[in-house]
Amino acid sequence: MSLLTTFKLAIRALWRNKVRTLLTMIGIVFGIGAVIAMVSSGQGAQLAVKQVFQSMGTNVLIVTNQSMRGGGPSTGGGGGASLTWEDLTALQAEEIPTIKWMAPVLDSRTQVVSEEANWNTRVYGTNATWFKIRNWEAAEGTLLDEDTGNSNAKVTVIGKTVATQLFGTASPIGQTIRVNGQPYEVIGVLTAKGQGPMGDNDDAMVIPVKTFQQKIDRGIAKYFRGQLLVSMTRDDAAEQTMAKISSILRDRHKLDGSQEDDFRIRNPAEWAKAQQDSTERIATLLAIVAAVSLLIGGIGVMNIMLVSVIERTREIGIRMAVGAKPLDVMTQFLVEAIVLAAVGGALGVALGYGAAHYMAGYFGWPMIFPAKTAAIAFAVSGGVGVGFGLYPAIRASRLDPITALRYET
Amino acid sequence: MTTPLIEMRAIERTYVMGDNLVHALRGVDLTIDKGSSIAIMGTSGSGKSTMMNIMGCLDQPTKGSYLLNGKDVSRLSRSQLADVRGRMIGFVFQSFNLLSRTSALENVEMPLMYQGVSSADRHKRARQALERVNLAGREHHHTNQLSGGQQQRVAIARALVTEAPVIMADEPTGNLDSKTSFEVMAILQGLVDEGKTVILVTHEADIAAYASRVVTLRDGLIIEDRQQTPVKAGEVAA
Structure with missing residues (x-):
């Protein structure tokens, strides 16, 4: 058949x-x-x-205080914090060969307001290097540069989500956003990154770190209550770099052998x-x-x-x-x-x-x-x-x- | 001299039933010429079913030889035997043995499928076979929608479609009333007139009367083999 x-x-x-x-x-x-x-x-x-x-950036280490508080502006007092701004400067000065870039990041969830709308977003205080570490480009306008990033200028670069929420389809460049009553001029809009580990990457507003300290943390403090992002030159340099940072910080914090670290260095690659x-x-x-x-x-x-x-x-x-x-x-x-x-x-x-x-x-x-x-x-x-x-x-x-x-x- | 269609020599068939040997056939010689009609009679247990199974190539003899159309089929493999059955024998059973929930046409086509006949050819030949048994127009009825007589005629069409020279009819009227029986027997007798060899297996003398030769079996042996003038089913029906 x-x-x-x-x-x-x-x-x-x-x-x-x-x-x-x-x-x-x-x-x-x-x-x-x-x-x-x-x-x-x-x-x-x-x-x-x-x-x-990958959206967090590759070859990145995160240095924080031992007890990191998630969210909210850090207000006064020394409770829990041990890292100082001077520590950061010292690390910078060491010029560790496996370190490519470093950027401090302060952040706070805050209400932000435009002429038409208001929105609750995460405000980051950082400098120009941060964009390089996160490999993030401007879709429109410019990013913070060496000058603006290190100044206390009231300028901001915003994520796509914030742009849409506050300005709709209109171009946000040159517009003003108010945070805690202070006006910030929008100089750039970031390219869309989508979802990240902390939620929507694009729900962000970036301002110079000094401006953040003065206007959001209300005053320059001794202690550093944010994250220090460290990007490395090579994939396999994590252990070496962590050891180096650790030894510098332990030295500066005068910790002896029996004492535990009063700071934390995380390696997201390992976590991932x-x-x-x-x-x-x-x-x-x-x-x-x-x-x-x-x-x-x-x-x-x-x-x-x-x-x-x-x-x-x-x-x-x-x-x-x-x-x-x-x-x-x-x-x-x-x-x-x-x-x-x-x-x-x-x-x-x-x-x-x-x-x-x-x-x-x-x-x-x-x-x-x-x-x-x-x-x-x-x-x-x-x-x-x-x-x-x-x-x-x-x-x-x-x-x-x-x-x-x-x-x- | 022409070779006889069926030539059985010293056929024996033994079954093992548990510890016992059952001798169903004890040495049967039978020769059947092409174009004849023959009735094989006997009571149950006489060996007539075994005889039919062997003649129909459904079974093989334990001893003896069986020449079908001059070819020894008593030692063939199951597969070769199936092939011989398909080409040489058309079966008509008491219980019709049609596929249910299947159209008359498909039932008739079935033997041709196993001979590798193309689909178009199968349709044509199956239709013709159904016409020969006066079932034109019922091709697409399912067999369970047909009466007993009609079902048996479908079965006859199935036996005819391969142009097999031998039609083996096992109690073909056993499940039919007498009027329908006449119709079925008339068709079978018509086939003899066309040159087919029709072998009736029955225990009823009435049915055996339609054949021109009657062979009677008892206890696995032929006890009688006589010629007779067959009753014409067509005349009885009329």
Whole structure:
């Protein structure tokens, strides 16, 4: 019998038992769907972590006080702070060879106001170097430069989100934003960066660090209550650089061997690596669970095919009586199982794609369609059809036509 | 001298049933010429079903040789036997043995599928076969929508479609009322007139009366083999 005829026959037989066909297929559909959704999400999550890491700037270390308070303006007093502005100057003066740039960052969540609107955003006080470390360009206007960055000028560079919230579609350049009653002239708008580890990267307003101290922290203090961003010349210089910074600061803070650091040096690359590792582990685990569900789907196919062979014993007998060879009978059942698995597989790929797309949107990570995985999953479902369809098919082909013809259902 | 269509020599068939050996056929010699009609009679347990299975190439003899159209088929593989069945034998069963939820046309086409006949050819030949059994216009009825007589005629069409020289009819009227039985027998007799060899397997003398030769089996041996003038089913029906 020609293969085409066999296929037609298989499709007709499956069509005759629509409900059963559908139920059998569901196992495969969900198996394949789960594999694709899980692998896609896993890869998406990993990429998201990677992007977050990249948006923070690569080769960066962050030096802070031991007890960092998140958010809000730091107000007076010495509580918790140990780093001083002089420490920063000293570090700068050391000219550590693995350090490329350094930039202090102060920040505060504050209400900012334009003529038309107001908005709550994070205000950063820093200098021109910060933009280099964060690899951030101006979309419009200019960034803080050496002069403005180190002055106490009331100028600001704003993120896309702030620009949109305060000025809508109009150009913000030359406009005024008021913070704590003080007017700041907008000199630039940053390119859009999207989501970062702390939320929307573009929800930011940058002013010179000195201006920040005077107008937002209300006065120049001895202690430094922000983050010192340090960018390194090489990827592999982190340990060396951390040790160097640490020894300079310990020296300056007069800490002896038994005392712990009163500052903290963090390496986001390490954190990102750890994040990535754990996402990868979860992704692998989910993929395994999905693969198991695919296997169970396959066993479902075998189960139904076995039932089908028994139920159709009489039919097999008739076919053999009119000239079907054992091979014809085997092929027929095998092709039925393959068609079942292949159609289920195709639906599964579609379902997996849909689910992955939904999850990507929901969790805000990039949608990756794992084409390779889809191809493999599809091949596996075909393999499941062959693998789990073979045994029932062989059983069918071994039936004795006389017994089969006499079989009462 | 022409070779006989069927030539069985010293056919024996033994089954193992648990610890016992059952001798279904104990040495049967039978020669059937092409174009004849023959009834194989016997009570249940006489060996007539075994005889039919072997003649129809569904089963093989334990001993002896079976020449079908001059070719020894008693030692063929299952696959070769299936091929011989497809080309040489058309079956008509008591319980029709049609595929349910399948159209008459598809049922009739089925044997041709296994001979690799193209789809267009299959349709054409199946339609012609259905016309021969007066079922033109019922091609697309599902078999379960047809009456018993119609179903048996579909089965006959299926036996005819391959142009097989031998029609094996196992109690073909066993599930039919007497009027429908006449119709079915009339069709089968018509086939003999066209040159087919029709083998009826039955325990009813009424049915055997339609054949020109009656072979009676008992306990695995032929006890009687006689010629007769067959009753014409067409005349009885009329």
